[in-house]
Amino acid sequence: MRLAVARARATGDAAIFWLDPSRAHDQSLIAKVETYLKDHDTAGLYLSVKKPVDAIDESMARARAGAKRVGDGHA
Numbered sequence: 001m002r003l004a005v006a007r008a009r010a011t012g013d014a015a016i017f018w019l020d021p022s023r024a025h026d027q028s029l030i031a032k033v034e035t036y037l038k039d040h041d042t043a044g045l046y047l048s049v050k051k052p053v054d055a056i057d058e059s060m061a062r063a064r065a066g067a068k069r070v071g072d073g074h075a
Contacts, residue, residue, distance in 0.1 A: 004047065005041075005042060016048050016049075020051045
């Protein structure tokens with residue numbers, strides 16, 4: 001989590017965790033993401049957990065729009 005938060009803060013990029021809650025292993029990872037993100041200052045950052053298909057759709061839409069940065073219309 002530290003790396004994801006640090007990178008999102010340094011670059012202004014969105015951080016999307018590609019995890020599917022219908023998969024048991026991903027469920028445990030999602031729980032860890034939710035727990036450990038609370039230990040970090042995430043104010044002003046776009047951090048989300050999405051199913052891989054939804055993450056792909058959002059990532060591709062952001063890329064097509066040229067929007068990487070928080071507040072570029074796709075965050």
